[in-house]
Structure formats: structure tokens, C-alpha cells
Amino acid sequence: MSETTTQKGHPKGLWFLFGTEMWERFGYYLMLGIFSLYMIDGWNNGGMGFDAAKKSDIYGTYLGLVYLTPFIGGLLADRVLGYRRSIVMGGLMMACGYFLLSIHDVTTFFTGLAFIILGNGFFKPNISTLVGNLYSGDDLKDKKDSGYNIFYMGINIGAFICNFVAAYMRINFGWGFAFIAAGVGMLIGIAIFLSGTKHIKHVDVIKPVQQGDMPTLKILGLTVLPMFIFGILGYIIPNNILGSDTNDAFIFGCLPVIAFFIYLWFKSSGLEKRAIGALLSVFSCVILFFAIFHQNGDALTVWAEDYTDREMPESVATVATKFDMAQTVVNNDIxxxxxAEFAAKLNEMRAATEAMPETTPEEMATKKGAAKEVAKLESSRKYFHNLPADKIPAKGADLKLFSTELYQSINPFWVVLLTPVLVGVWGALRKRKKEPSTPTKIAIGLLITALSALVMVGAVYATNDLSMKASSWWLLASYGVITLGELCLSPMGLSLVSKLSPPRITALMMGGFFLSISVGNKLAGMLSSLWETMEQKENFFFLNFALVLAAACLLFLMLKWLNKVMKENNVY
Structure with missing residues (x-):
């Protein structure tokens, strides 16, 4: 047994990559869990004060761009920087971005997003590539799927923990401190990565460019520059084609990058051509998975905020109150x-709060307390809007609620719970030589994801035309179903790229996988924008169901060919 392998048969480096990714995702999902809420919260409450349409537009564009830049980061890591250097650079840029978001200012808001977008491009494809490289030996390659499942569980431990930190920071200190916590998490991840680099450096190898390969600068010139040109053209085209200027700009900007991957396939030959073609086909199908999955930070967050009964049981509320983790809504004369009277009174209170002096620590604390009281009254009014009269507390009383961002922890909770189960199932089937191929697992994941949308159709019907709130169990069930689909698809997608990619362009092809996530994420924002315009909310979820079911059917039709390509390349 080599010194880089643990007793359980997985490389030691996996556990350092696990810890690094856990803390990086802690910061990423902490930010994402409060992103929509922060954008629509009033400026006087510390938020950005954007309307719902602008919020969804920015949300989709950000999620699209944050997974578009891995194409560039993967290419530079493959050929110039190496993976470890790229990961450290990207992590530090993301930390800087989170710290900038903590400043309540429009300019720093967009600058912070730009740092996160660029940083993720250097970080995300390369840490995933290193995981696959650790399993390149013949004695470990059959454990690659399990290795990615374990790595994926690290992602979701961070995603689970972060929302409790976000809720505590937001409730007690404000939005800015929540973003600072995200930046600190990212720095912890970088520290873990640097401490374990001796177990990873042997697989951080820059691949030599082969004869006929396009030079790096030429690739960047043929993709990045046209990407900006096409994006600008999409933005200035009159009469929006896809609903908004940013939608047009993003999709147009992706076209040169998509064309480059098609060029890669066209110029290759033999088994390499078939492998790249198989990967591109799978990438096309999984776009719709991410279009549905990443509505958890937008449409489903709005559902949790406005249409979910978030009242805490008394026993939970007692404990949560002690740790300042409960959101309070109050019923009083205001x-x-x-x-009309409520709006006038609230504006009067806001004006009085703004006029308060803040020259001493005591005055600052008083002003902060007054601002929190205004925010509590606003959230109380909003929460009571569709709460049955018999559930509204008596005047002078209050309710303790689960904070909306905590619902973002349901998905990672299911991931942590279900990952060992699914790894065990795949292992048992492997022993019987009945384990599904990686493409088959991805197709199954798409089918299961379609079913999760039907759960939310039931949730809509349970609200009696949105006149009352739905039980939290609906979201718990929907997230449980989509998580099972996610575990069959997302880590398997990473594994498939690692298995089928030509070694010299593994990180570049990993960037291609993240490009499919990027397009899917932008579609998630575009779909979420329909939430505001569709009166029959069940139709929104029926649409989600139909889209991802179509992608599942397409992938099932390609399975015979995909599995043949896997066998030709001696991977399963």
C-alpha cells in the first residue's frame, strides 16, 4: 500500500481536498443562501432594495457567470499555472469578493460578485480535477465514483452548516457580518489545502501540448475576446430576445465557448473524438437538471419566505431563542x-430612524435597534398576509420562526444522509457486477429530478390557491427527492469527465461540464422570473417537470451509445 493511500483504500489527499471544498462551499452557499433575500430587502434595512424581476435577473446572471469562468481557469491550469496554484489564487479572490459584499454599497456589491465569479473559475474545475487525478492508478480507478461521492459529501457538509451561521449573523448583526463569515470560511479552506499539499503535489502535473493542439493564447483569443464581443452585441440588440438585456448578453456570450468545444470534437479523431462527443452529449442533457436544481436559491427561497409555515415548535423555539437563532414576528397595533395606514406608519418610523444621531457607540446601538424593529414589523406584516386568522398571535404576542435561509440546509442535509446509503448501494451492486454505468446513473438522476417538481405541485395545491401557507414537510420532501437525483447526477458528472477526458485537457473538459452548469444556472434565473408572472403556480412546477423529463428521455435514448464509448475507452 502506498504512503499516499489510507487504510480504507482512498488516497490521503482526498481528505484534504474534502476539507478544502467543504469550507469553500461553506462560503459559497452561505452567500447564495442569503443572496436573493439580501437583494430584495429594503435599502434602509441593509439590503439592496431591488425589485423581484431585477433580483431574478442578477441571480441568474451571477450563477451563470460563476460557472462560465471555469472554462478559462481549467485551460490555464492545464497548460500554464498548474492546479494547486490556480486553487489558491481562486480561493483568495473569492474571499476578497465576500468581504466586498459585506460593504453596503452598489459599487462594491457588483465588484464583489466579479471577484467571486473570477475566483470560482480558477478554483472549481481544478480541485475537481485533482480528485480524479488521485485515482489515476489501476488499483484505484474502480473507486473513482465512490471518491467523488465522498468529495461531494464534503461540499454539502459545508453547505449544511453555513445557513445556520448565516441566520445567526443576519438576525443579530446584519447582512454584512454574514458575508464576512463567508470570506472567513474560504480562508479556512485555503489553509487546509496548503497544509495537505504534500499529499496532492504528485498529481499536479501540467500536461504537455501535443502536436496539432491549439496554442493557449490562440484559444483565449478565439473564445474570451469573442465572448465579450458577442455578450455586448446581445446586450445592445433592441427588443430583447430572451426577456432581458442580460439574458441575451449571457447566452450570446456563451456561443463562442460552445463553438470551441464543438471545434475540439471536430478536430479530434478515433477514440478521443468519440469520448469528447459523448461528454458533450451528456453536458447538453444535464443543463436542464441545473436549471431546475438551482431554483433553490430563488423561486424555492421565495416559496419558503412567503408560502411556507415556518413557525417553530415551542420546544425548538425555546432553544433557538437562547442562541439568538429564531426570527421573530409580532402582532401589535401597527x-x-x-x-395604507401601515405603510405610512412604517415610512414615518424609517424616517425617524434615519434622523437618529450615531456619533457615539450608544447612539449607534440605539439606531441599530430601531432599524431592527422596523425590519421586524415589515417581516411580520408580510408573514401574516396569508396566515389563517386562527394562527395569528394575539395582539402583543409574537411567533418564533425558522429563518428562511435555514431551508437552504435541507438539501445538504439530505446529501450527507443519503450519500453513504447510495455509495453502499453502488458498492453492493458492483460486487454483483450489476452496478449501472456512470451515464446510466446520470440518466436515472434526471428522471428522479423530474419527480421532485411534482412534489411541489402538491405543495401548491395544499395552499388552496395560495390563500394559506404550506407545511414545511413539502419542501423537505421535494428537496429529498431532488437530492437523490443530484447524487446520481452531479458527482457522477465529475467522475465521467475525469474518466473520459483526454488527459492533457481534463481540466478544460471539466470547464466544459461547468459550462453546462453555467447555462443551466442562467436558465434557472430565467425560469424563476416566470414565478412572478404565472398566476397558477402549479403550472410553474409542471413546466419544470416537463423540461427535465424531456432531458431524461433524451439521455436514456443515448445510453447504448454512451456505454459503448465507455467500454471502448476501458472505463465503466
């Missing part, structure tokens, strides 16, 4: 006013 909340009980009519719409």
Missing part, C-alpha cells in the same frame, strides 16, 4: 393597521 401590524394590525390597514395597508
Amino acid at each position: 401590524v394590525a393597521l390597514g395597508d
Whole structure:
């Protein structure tokens, strides 16, 4: 047994990559869990004060771009920087971005997003590539799928923990401190990575460019420059084609990058050509998975905020209150006013708060407390809007609620719970030589994901035309179903890229996988924008079901060919 392998048969380096990714995702999903809420919260409450349409537009564009830049980061790591250097650079850029978001200013808001987008490009494809490289030996290659499942569980441990930290920071200190926590998490991840580099450096090898390969600068010139040109053209085209200027700009900007991957396939030959073609086919199908999955930070967050009964059981509320983790809504004379009177009173209180002096620590604390009281009244009114009268507390009383961002922890909770089960199932089937191929697992994942949308159709019907709130169990069930689909698809996608990619362009092809995530994420924002316009909310979820089911059917039709390509390349 080599010194780089643990007793359980997985490389030691996996556990350092596991810890690095766990803390990186802690920061990433902490930010994403509060992103939509922060954008639509009023400026006087510390948020950006954007309307719902602008919020969804920015959300989709950000999620699209954050997974578009891995194409560039993967290419530079493959040929110039190496994987470890790229990961450290990317992590530090993301930390800087989170710290910039903590400043309540429009300019630093967009600058921070730009740092996160660029940083993720250097970080994300290369840490995933290193995981695959650790399993390149013949004695480990049959454990690659399990290795990616374990790595994926690290992602979701961070994603689970972060929302509790986000809720605590937001409730007690404000939005800015929540973003600072994200930056600190990223720095912890970099520290873990550097401490374990001796177990990873042997697989951080820059691949030599082969005869006929396009030079790096030429690739960048033929993709990055046209990407900006096409993006600008998409933005200035009159009469939006896809709903908004940013939608047009993003999709147009992706076209040169998509064309480059098609060129890669066209110029290759033999088994390499078939492998790249198989990967591109799978990438095309999984776009719709991410279009549905990443509505958890937008449409489903709005569902949790506005249409979910978030009242804590008394026993939980007692503990949560002690740790300042409960969101409080109160019923008083102000909340009980009519719409016009309530709005006038709230504006009066906001103006009085803004006029308060803040020259001493005591005055600053008083002003902060007054601002929190205004925010509590606003959230109380919003929460009571579709709460049955018999559930609204008596005047002077309050309710303790689960904070909306905590619902973002349901998905990672299911991942941590179900990953060992699924790894065990695949292992048992492997022993019987009945384990599905990696493409088959991905197709199964798409089918299961379609079913999760039907769960939310049931949730809509349970609200009686949105006149009342739905039980939290609906979201718990929907996230449980989509998580099972996710575990069959997302880590398997990473594994498939590692297995089928030509070794000299593994990180570049990993960037191609993240490009499919990028397009899917942008579609998630575009779909979420329909939430505001569709009166029959069940139709929104029926649409999600139909889209991802179509992708599943397409992939099932390609399975025979995909499995043949896997066998030709001696991978399963």
C-alpha cells in the first residue's frame, strides 16, 4: 500500500481536498443562501432594495457567470499555472469578493460578485480535477465514483452548516457580518489545502501540448475576446430576445465557448473524438437538471419566505431563542393597521430612524435597534398576509420562526444522509457486477429530478390557491427527492469527465461540464422570473417537470451509445 493511500483504500489527499471544498462551499452557499433575500430587502434595512424581476435577473446572471469562468481557469491550469496554484489564487479572490459584499454599497456589491465569479473559475474545475487525478492508478480507478461521492459529501457538509451561521449573523448583526463569515470560511479552506499539499503535489502535473493542439493564447483569443464581443452585441440588440438585456448578453456570450468545444470534437479523431462527443452529449442533457436544481436559491427561497409555515415548535423555539437563532414576528397595533395606514406608519418610523444621531457607540446601538424593529414589523406584516386568522398571535404576542435561509440546509442535509446509503448501494451492486454505468446513473438522476417538481405541485395545491401557507414537510420532501437525483447526477458528472477526458485537457473538459452548469444556472434565473408572472403556480412546477423529463428521455435514448464509448475507452 502506498504512503499516499489510507487504510480504507482512498488516497490521503482526498481528505484534504474534502476539507478544502467543504469550507469553500461553506462560503459559497452561505452567500447564495442569503443572496436573493439580501437583494430584495429594503435599502434602509441593509439590503439592496431591488425589485423581484431585477433580483431574478442578477441571480441568474451571477450563477451563470460563476460557472462560465471555469472554462478559462481549467485551460490555464492545464497548460500554464498548474492546479494547486490556480486553487489558491481562486480561493483568495473569492474571499476578497465576500468581504466586498459585506460593504453596503452598489459599487462594491457588483465588484464583489466579479471577484467571486473570477475566483470560482480558477478554483472549481481544478480541485475537481485533482480528485480524479488521485485515482489515476489501476488499483484505484474502480473507486473513482465512490471518491467523488465522498468529495461531494464534503461540499454539502459545508453547505449544511453555513445557513445556520448565516441566520445567526443576519438576525443579530446584519447582512454584512454574514458575508464576512463567508470570506472567513474560504480562508479556512485555503489553509487546509496548503497544509495537505504534500499529499496532492504528485498529481499536479501540467500536461504537455501535443502536436496539432491549439496554442493557449490562440484559444483565449478565439473564445474570451469573442465572448465579450458577442455578450455586448446581445446586450445592445433592441427588443430583447430572451426577456432581458442580460439574458441575451449571457447566452450570446456563451456561443463562442460552445463553438470551441464543438471545434475540439471536430478536430479530434478515433477514440478521443468519440469520448469528447459523448461528454458533450451528456453536458447538453444535464443543463436542464441545473436549471431546475438551482431554483433553490430563488423561486424555492421565495416559496419558503412567503408560502411556507415556518413557525417553530415551542420546544425548538425555546432553544433557538437562547442562541439568538429564531426570527421573530409580532402582532401589535401597527401590524394590525390597514395597508395604507401601515405603510405610512412604517415610512414615518424609517424616517425617524434615519434622523437618529450615531456619533457615539450608544447612539449607534440605539439606531441599530430601531432599524431592527422596523425590519421586524415589515417581516411580520408580510408573514401574516396569508396566515389563517386562527394562527395569528394575539395582539402583543409574537411567533418564533425558522429563518428562511435555514431551508437552504435541507438539501445538504439530505446529501450527507443519503450519500453513504447510495455509495453502499453502488458498492453492493458492483460486487454483483450489476452496478449501472456512470451515464446510466446520470440518466436515472434526471428522471428522479423530474419527480421532485411534482412534489411541489402538491405543495401548491395544499395552499388552496395560495390563500394559506404550506407545511414545511413539502419542501423537505421535494428537496429529498431532488437530492437523490443530484447524487446520481452531479458527482457522477465529475467522475465521467475525469474518466473520459483526454488527459492533457481534463481540466478544460471539466470547464466544459461547468459550462453546462453555467447555462443551466442562467436558465434557472430565467425560469424563476416566470414565478412572478404565472398566476397558477402549479403550472410553474409542471413546466419544470416537463423540461427535465424531456432531458431524461433524451439521455436514456443515448445510453447504448454512451456505454459503448465507455467500454471502448476501458472505463465503466
